[in-house]
Amino acid sequence: MIPIEYYLSLSAFMFIVGVVGVLTRRNAIIVFMSIELMLNSANLTLVAFSSYLGNPIGQIFVFFVMTVAAAEAAIGLAIIISLFRNKKTVNIDEINILKW
Amino acid sequence: MSQPLAYFFDSLYLIKPETSIIGFLVLILLYDLIFKKEKWLPYISLFGLVVTLFLIIEQYGYNKFAFQSSTNFGMMAIDPFGAFFKIIILLSSIIVILFSILSKELDVARDRMGEYYTLIFGMILGMFLMVSASDLILIYIAVELVSLSSFVLAGFLKNDSRSSEASLKYIIFGGVSSGIMLFGISILYGITGTTNLYEMNSLLQNFDSTNILMILTMILIFAGIGYKISAVPFHFWTPDVYEGAPVTITAYLSVASKAAGIVLLIRLIKSTFVSQKDTFGYWEMIPAFDWQGFLIIISILTMTIGNFSALWQSNVKRMLAYSSIAHAGYILAAIAVLSDQGLVGVMVYFIIYLLMNLGAFLIVIVIKNKINSEELEDYDGLGYRMPLVGVAFTIFLISLTGIPPTAGFIGKLYVFIALVDAKMLVLAVIMLLNSVVSLYYYVRILKHLYLNKPKAETTDIELSFSLKLFILVLAVPNIIFGLYFAPILEFVKTSLIILGI
Amino acid sequence: MNLYDFIFYFFAALTIVSAFFVVTTKNIIYAAFNLLLTFFGVAGIYVLLGADFLAIVQLIIYVGGILILMLFGVMLTNKITNVQIKTEASFVIPASIGVGLFAGVLIAILLKTEWRNSPADIPISTLVPIGKLLMEEWAFVFILLGVLLLIALIGAASIARKE
Numbered sequence: 001m002i003p004i005e006y007y008l009s010l011s012a013f014m015f016i017v018g019v020v021g022v023l024t025r026r027n028a029i030i031v032f033m034s035i036e037l038m039l040n041s042a043n044l045t046l047v048a049f050s051s052y053l054g055n056p057i058g059q060i061f062v063f064f065v066m067t068v069a070a071a072e073a074a075i076g077l078a079i080i081i082s083l084f085r086n087k088k089t090v091n092i093d094e095i096n097i098l099k100w
Numbered sequence: 101m102s103q104p105l106a107y108f109f110d111s112l113y114l115i116k117p118e119t120s121i122i123g124f125l126v127l128i129l130l131y132d133l134i135f136k137k138e139k140w141l142p143y144i145s146l147f148g149l150v151v152t153l154f155l156i157i158e159q160y161g162y163n164k165f166a167f168q169s170s171t172n173f174g175m176m177a178i179d180p181f182g183a184f185f186k187i188i189i190l191l192s193s194i195i196v197i198l199f200s201i202l203s204k205e206l207d208v209a210r211d212r213m214g215e216y217y218t219l220i221f222g223m224i225l226g227m228f229l230m231v232s233a234s235d236l237i238l239i240y241i242a243v244e245l246v247s248l249s250s251f252v253l254a255g256f257l258k259n260d261s262r263s264s265e266a267s268l269k270y271i272i273f274g275g276v277s278s279g280i281m282l283f284g285i286s287i288l289y290g291i292t293g294t295t296n297l298y299e300m301n302s303l304l305q306n307f308d309s310t311n312i313l314m315i316l317t318m319i320l321i322f323a324g325i326g327y328k329i330s331a332v333p334f335h336f337w338t339p340d341v342y343e344g345a346p347v348t349i350t351a352y353l354s355v356a357s358k359a360a361g362i363v364l365l366i367r368l369i370k371s372t373f374v375s376q377k378d379t380f381g382y383w384e385m386i387p388a389f390d391w392q393g394f395l396i397i398i399s400i401l402t403m404t405i406g407n408f409s410a411l412w413q414s415n416v417k418r419m420l421a422y423s424s425i426a427h428a429g430y431i432l433a434a435i436a437v438l439s440d441q442g443l444v445g446v447m448v449y450f451i452i453y454l455l456m457n458l459g460a461f462l463i464v465i466v467i468k469n470k471i472n473s474e475e476l477e478d479y480d481g482l483g484y485r486m487p488l489v490g491v492a493f494t495i496f497l498i499s500l501t502g503i504p505p506t507a508g509f510i511g512k513l514y515v516f517i518a519l520v521d522a523k524m525l526v527l528a529v530i531m532l533l534n535s536v537v538s539l540y541y542y543v544r545i546l547k548h549l550y551l552n553k554p555k556a557e558t559t560d561i562e563l564s565f566s567l568k569l570f571i572l573v574l575a576v577p578n579i580i581f582g583l584y585f586a587p588i589l590e591f592v593k594t595s596l597i598i599l600g601i
Numbered sequence: 602m603n604l605y606d607f608i609f610y611f612f613a614a615l616t617i618v619s620a621f622f623v624v625t626t627k628n629i630i631y632a633a634f635n636l637l638l639t640f641f642g643v644a645g646i647y648v649l650l651g652a653d654f655l656a657i658v659q660l661i662i663y664v665g666g667i668l669i670l671m672l673f674g675v676m677l678t679n680k681i682t683n684v685q686i687k688t689e690a691s692f693v694i695p696a697s698i699g700v701g702l703f704a705g706v707l708i709a710i711l712l713k714t715e716w717r718n719s720p721a722d723i724p725i726s727t728l729v730p731i732g733k734l735l736m737e738e739w740a741f742v743f744i745l746l747g748v749l750l751l752i753a754l755i756g757a758a759s760i761a762r763k764e
Contacts, residue, residue, distance in 0.1 A: 002609050008711045010613050016704040021624030023696040029674050038279035045286035051650040053293045061237050066662045067746050068244045071753035073667045077674040078761035079267045084678040086261035104737035215759040222752040252756030313714050
């Protein structure tokens with residue numbers, strides 16, 4: 001049997017990779033992909049705990065999170081498209097009328 | 101019928117306000133779809149809000165769980181404390197819908213107003229749930245409901261690239277911070293094996309010292325809440341989004357969604373980490389995480405960075421954004437007391453903050469309607485061209501600074517009393533010094549209004565009667581409550597009942 | 602090493618490597634396809650953990666829904682006007698130092714903690730208990746999700762639609 005620490009390390013690693021992506025990448029779509037990685041890592045933690053605690057609520061939570069993630073991705077891409085119409089770029093550094 | 105399903109139907113009478121909001125959300129959507137008449141939409145929305153207000157007042161005295169589970173704890177806590185903040189959220193929604201009727205900025209999007217009001221109702225629903233939720237799953241869904249609606253609302257003027265840009269920044273920060281919060285929640289679930297805050301409380305009782313895992317978890321979770329109330333260091337989105345979003349939405353974000361975030365924080369601390377309450381109303385905390393130290397640090401950082409960054413802003417909306425960060429800092433200071441008296445401070449502060457901050461934003465909207473600018477330089481000499489606006493703006497700004505005899509003073513006074521009573525003198529002094537700093541930039545606006553000469557020859561600007569009345573309705577209470585604040589205090593004290601210990 | 606362990610290491614390696622490529626590759630299309638592999642690897646791990654329902658949902662929602670959305674986003678913002686999509690990275694060094702520290706602390710804490718390690722019997726299928734929970738205890742949240750999806754639908758359509 002794989003100890004739970006292995007699953008947690010895996011999801012911590014995914015979370016870190018997601019954070020690195022958000023901090024370093026300048027393309028808005030890749031930033032969204034990194035956010036999806038972060039959400040997936042949280043889901044993985046939830047499922048691991050749910051399975052090791054023998055408690056199904058974690059899995060219910062993951063189901064809800066997936067739905068929310070889909071909604072967020074839809075809105076995020078809608079915003080990117082609307083911004084692209086105005087500015088013809090998805091590079092965050094060029095999105096700078098407002099100071100950061 | 102199975103037992104959980106029976107609990108579900110038994111609880112429906114407790115969520116009448118939420119049900120009414122969902123009903124009107126659908127109604128607005130259908131009306132817009134079928135009749136395509138923009139004109140009546142705000143009035144339907146206002147009607148819906150008034151109906152909801154009555155429903156909340158009707159269930160004001162309840163103090164119980166909705167959607168109980170087999171463990172006797174429930175998903176939502178319906179208590180007077182929650183009802184109080186629901187009333188605050190509703191009042192600010194009513195005012196913001198009136199703003200939306202006035203604002204000329206939204207004229208370019210008049211044919212999409214059905215979506216605008218639908219999304220505002222979505223936000224209200226999310227905020228109601230944030231105020232009542234006592235379960236991590238519901239908290240997450242509620243936060244996301246508010247976030248998703250407000251991302252779209254911030255970018256509602258989609259042909260204005262500033263607005264789209266604000267929206268993109270908002271969703272990136274929002275997505276990241278909710279991802280971080282979710283990771284924290286997942287670890288907390290692993291520690292306790294439950295998602296219910298009250299159940300967690302009994303499970304956490306056996307922690308007798310600070311636990312490094314809890315520190316990590318709570319900091320991760322605070323990232324999500326801190327982003328909603330724009331506490332430093334999660335405030336980076338605030339100035340950009342406030343500047344780029346339509347003014348009505350900026351006003352709404354600065355009051356209502358901040359209130360919901362603050363209540364979420366209070367409920368998280370109160371129902372999860374308090375082991376008991378002593379006779380003076382101070383909370384005895386479970387030592388797993390040092391909330392007091394953490395909140396003091398965050399509060400000092402928030403008010404100081406907010407105030408000092410506001411000093412060199414030239415855009416009024418951006419300045420008000422930083423000022424709202426500073427106000428979040430004052431409110432966090434009151435929470436850091438961790439006592440009932442601190443909560444009185446928070447609640448009094450919010451009633452008054454609602455009046456003064458929305459008032460200031462109303463003036464920004466009125467001026468933007470007339471001169472189409474939010475830059476401080478363009479405000480030169482406006483105090484003489486629009487006398488009523490000048491006087492009202494002066495009242496709001498003095499109130500925001502917290503100088504007597506305005507209501508803002510009373511708000512600060514109660515926070516201050518709570519701090520001094522708890523012998524947190526350093527924090528009290530820092531708050532005082534911060535108020536002095538804030539005086540500088542608020543008065544700078546007044547200097548532009550009255551002392552600077554306008555650049556070109558100008559004429560007086562006339563306002564309609566209803567607009568004048570609206571300004572007065574917000575300005576006069578700022579003076580009245582500064583002198584006679586017993587009713588506010590009475591209302592706050594009767595509302596200070598939080599379900600649980 | 603038995604078969605179970607081997608499957609775990611296979612999917613874990615797949616997840617880690619592809620996640621790493623998502624944030625490092627220069628080509629946005631490669632990033633999207635690596636993301637597909639990551640989602641697939643996570644789904645495999647869900648199966649190992651006995652969450653069969655979630656594994657299927659993961660494939661349907663993430664691979665079938667979100668990833669397709671992302672690819673549409675790439676296409677819609679790339680081709681129309683011949684604007685090059687820049688996919689460079691910035692602040693690599695300060696970010697990696699900060700994140701490295703955070704990663705060390707996070708993983709150390711997670712490994713150091715004594716978790717309540719009582720692997721329950723993996724049920725034959727989680728479908729029935731999850732369905733029951735969703736329709737009974739969590740029915741309210743389930744309904745709310747409907748409202749949330751409605752809001753997302755209206756919001757996305759409202760903002761992406763051409764005037």
